[in-house]
Amino acid sequence: MTQKGRKKTASVASLNTVNLLKTNGKAKKSAAKPAATAKPASKKTAALKPASNSKPASNSSAKVSPQKKSPAKASPAKASGESLYGFPPYENERFTDFAGDAKAAREYEAGLEKARAxxxxxxxxxxxGEKVFRNxxxxSVNPSRHAEIIGLFQKNGTQDAKAAVEAAAAAFETWKNVPAPQRAKVLVKAAALMRKRKHEFSAVMTLEVAKNWAEADADTAEAIDFLEFYAREAMRYAEPQPIVASPDWMGETNEAFFIxxxxVAVLPPWNFxxxxxAGMTTAAIVTGNTVVLKxxxxxxxxxxxxxxxxxxAGLPNGVLNFLTGGADVGETMVEHPKxxxxxxxxxxxxxxxxxxxAAKMEPGQKWIKRVxxxxxxxDAIIVDSEADLDLAAAGVSASAFGFSGQKCSACSRAIIDEKVYDExxxxxxxxxxxxxxxxxxTNPDMSAVSGKRAFRKIAEYIELGKLQGRLILGGKSDMSKxxxxxxxxxxxVDANARIA
Structure with missing residues (x-):
C-alpha cells in the first residue's frame, strides 16, 4: 500500500528481504548511504615463563576489548608494531580475488573437499586440556544440504560449565604473569598458521554456515587481522600509560597500569x-585473561x-576451554562467581x-562482572532526490542480500524520496x-539461511510482509533440500508497519 500522508514508505525486508519506504524529501538531505559490520590439546602447562621481575596481577582492573569492528582502521597498531618487540608493522590481510587467481580457486576447492572428507x-x-565426551x-549440519552432518559435538551441561570456569580460574594464576610479548607471540604464530591455511578455514564456514567464497574469505581475513592487531595492542597497553602531564617543578609522575x-566467558554468534x-577470545587471552568459549x-x-x-600455536592448557551445549551452559558461565x-x-x-x-552478585563472588x-x-539506507540511483541500487542490493542479509549491518529498509521512488x-x-x-x-551471490529456526522465522516474516506491503520480488521458500x-x-510499506 502507498501511504497518502506526508511520508511514504517502502521496504527491503529483514534478513533476505528489503522494505522500501517513501518520503517527501523534506527531511535533511542525505546521499545514499548505510545508516548502520581434531587433535586434542596436548599435555601442556603454562610453559611461557613469567619474567623474573613481573609483578603478580590482581583482579581489580583490565584491558579486554573484543570489538566486532575490523581493526583495520585503528591508528596505533602500525606505530606499536614498529617499535615493540620486533614485530613487523601491522597490515590488513588482503582479500582473495578468486576470479583473477586460479591457484586460489583451486586451493579453495581443495579446502571444500578436505572439509567434506x-x-x-x-x-x-x-x-x-582434557577431552570431554558426553552421551x-x-x-552441526550443512544449511545448503541439511541431510549432511558437518560434525557431532558434545552436549555439555551445567557441571561441565562449572568445571571449565574453575579450570580457567586455575590457569589464570600462571597466565596472568606471562609477559605480554610472550602472550603476543602466541597470537602472531596463530595468525601465521591461519594465513597458511586460510582457505581451509573459509571452506568450513562455506559448508557450515553457507557463506559464499568471498564472504567466508573476508571472515577469515578479519580473524587474522584480530590476531595480528591485538598482539601489537596488548604490548602497547602493557606499558605504563601516562595520565596527566605535571609541570616539572611539581616533581610527580602519574601513570596507569592495565592488569x-x-x-572471561565468550559467547560468539554464528553469522561471523x-x-x-577470534576477536573476543584473543583480546581476552593476549591481555592475560583466560577464556571459556561456547x-x-x-x-x-x-x-x-x-x-x-x-x-x-602453543597456548597452555586451561587458558582456552571449549564447550558446546545449550542455554544452560551459557547461563552457568555467566552466573559463575569466578x-x-x-x-x-x-x-x-x-x-x-x-x-x-551479570548484575546479580552470586555467593562467593568478589568482583562486579563486566559485560x-x-x-x-x-538498518536503513536513505536515498534522496540527488543521489546516484545506480550506485544507491547497487548498495541496497549488496547490503540487503549479501550473506542473505544475516548480519546486524544489513539494510532491511530503504527510505526513498518520492521524487525518485519509482525510478x-x-x-x-x-x-x-x-x-x-x-x-x-558453488560460490553463488546468495545461499541458504543458517538453519531451520532462521528459515521459519523469515518465512513467517514474509507472510506478515504480504499483509503490510506490496510484494514486488521473491517471497518463496523451500527447505526440501x-x-x-x-x-x-x-x-x-507504511512507516508504522512492523516490517518497516
Missing part, C-alpha cells in the same frame, strides 16, 4: 563464526578448528538477559532479479 566426525569438548550429542581481570569469535550451535565446527589452531567478564554477540533479548544475570554485549541492528525501485529490481541463489559451495529463501522486496 571430515563430515560426520565427532569432536570433544576441552576442559583444562548426548549435538549435530588482567580473570576468567570465526572473526568475532560457540553457537550453528557454528561448532569452525569454532573447534579455531581451538585447534590456538593449541597448535567469571569476571562476559563477551557476547547476539540478540537483544539474550544480551539484556546476560546483563541482568560487552553487541546486539542486533535495524529507484526499477533499478533495484533490475539488480535483484539477477541474484544467483544456490548451494554456498536446504534452507533456501528467495531475495524478497516489499514496496509501499
Amino acid at each position: 571430515e563430515f560426520g566426525e565427532e569432536y570433544p569438548s576441552i576442559i583444562a 548426548e550429542k549435538l549435530k 588482567p581481570l580473570g576468567v 563464526p570465526l572473526a568475532i569469535l 560457540p553457537s550451535p550453528d557454528a561448532m565446527r569452525i569454532a573447534y578448528k579455531f581451538f585447534e589452531l590456538m593449541d597448535e 567469571t569476571r567478564m562476559i563477551a557476547f554477540t547476539g540478540s537483544k533479548a539474550v544480551g539484556l538477559h546476560i546483563n541482568e544475570m 560487552i554485549a553487541e546486539m542486533g541492528g535495524k 529507484f525501485i526499477s533499478k533495484l529490481l533490475e539488480r535483484a532479479v539477477k541474484i544467483k541463489v544456490d548451494e554456498a559451495a 536446504g534452507y533456501f529463501i528467495e531475495p524478497t522486496i516489499f514496496a509501499d
Whole structure:
C-alpha cells in the first residue's frame, strides 16, 4: 500500500528481504548511504615463563576489548608494531580475488573437499586440556544440504560449565604473569598458521554456515587481522600509560597500569563464526585473561578448528576451554562467581538477559562482572532526490542480500524520496532479479539461511510482509533440500508497519 500522508514508505525486508519506504524529501538531505559490520590439546602447562621481575596481577582492573569492528582502521597498531618487540608493522590481510587467481580457486576447492572428507566426525569438548565426551550429542549440519552432518559435538551441561570456569580460574594464576610479548607471540604464530591455511578455514564456514567464497574469505581475513592487531595492542597497553602531564617543578609522575581481570566467558554468534569469535577470545587471552568459549550451535565446527589452531600455536592448557551445549551452559558461565567478564554477540533479548544475570552478585563472588554485549541492528539506507540511483541500487542490493542479509549491518529498509521512488525501485529490481541463489559451495551471490529456526522465522516474516506491503520480488521458500529463501522486496510499506 502507498501511504497518502506526508511520508511514504517502502521496504527491503529483514534478513533476505528489503522494505522500501517513501518520503517527501523534506527531511535533511542525505546521499545514499548505510545508516548502520581434531587433535586434542596436548599435555601442556603454562610453559611461557613469567619474567623474573613481573609483578603478580590482581583482579581489580583490565584491558579486554573484543570489538566486532575490523581493526583495520585503528591508528596505533602500525606505530606499536614498529617499535615493540620486533614485530613487523601491522597490515590488513588482503582479500582473495578468486576470479583473477586460479591457484586460489583451486586451493579453495581443495579446502571444500578436505572439509567434506571430515563430515560426520565427532569432536570433544576441552576442559583444562582434557577431552570431554558426553552421551548426548549435538549435530552441526550443512544449511545448503541439511541431510549432511558437518560434525557431532558434545552436549555439555551445567557441571561441565562449572568445571571449565574453575579450570580457567586455575590457569589464570600462571597466565596472568606471562609477559605480554610472550602472550603476543602466541597470537602472531596463530595468525601465521591461519594465513597458511586460510582457505581451509573459509571452506568450513562455506559448508557450515553457507557463506559464499568471498564472504567466508573476508571472515577469515578479519580473524587474522584480530590476531595480528591485538598482539601489537596488548604490548602497547602493557606499558605504563601516562595520565596527566605535571609541570616539572611539581616533581610527580602519574601513570596507569592495565592488569588482567580473570576468567572471561565468550559467547560468539554464528553469522561471523570465526572473526568475532577470534576477536573476543584473543583480546581476552593476549591481555592475560583466560577464556571459556561456547560457540553457537550453528557454528561448532569452525569454532573447534579455531581451538585447534590456538593449541597448535602453543597456548597452555586451561587458558582456552571449549564447550558446546545449550542455554544452560551459557547461563552457568555467566552466573559463575569466578567469571569476571562476559563477551557476547547476539540478540537483544539474550544480551539484556546476560546483563541482568551479570548484575546479580552470586555467593562467593568478589568482583562486579563486566559485560560487552553487541546486539542486533535495524538498518536503513536513505536515498534522496540527488543521489546516484545506480550506485544507491547497487548498495541496497549488496547490503540487503549479501550473506542473505544475516548480519546486524544489513539494510532491511530503504527510505526513498518520492521524487525518485519509482525510478529507484526499477533499478533495484533490475539488480535483484539477477541474484544467483544456490548451494554456498558453488560460490553463488546468495545461499541458504543458517538453519531451520532462521528459515521459519523469515518465512513467517514474509507472510506478515504480504499483509503490510506490496510484494514486488521473491517471497518463496523451500527447505526440501536446504534452507533456501528467495531475495524478497516489499514496496509501499507504511512507516508504522512492523516490517518497516
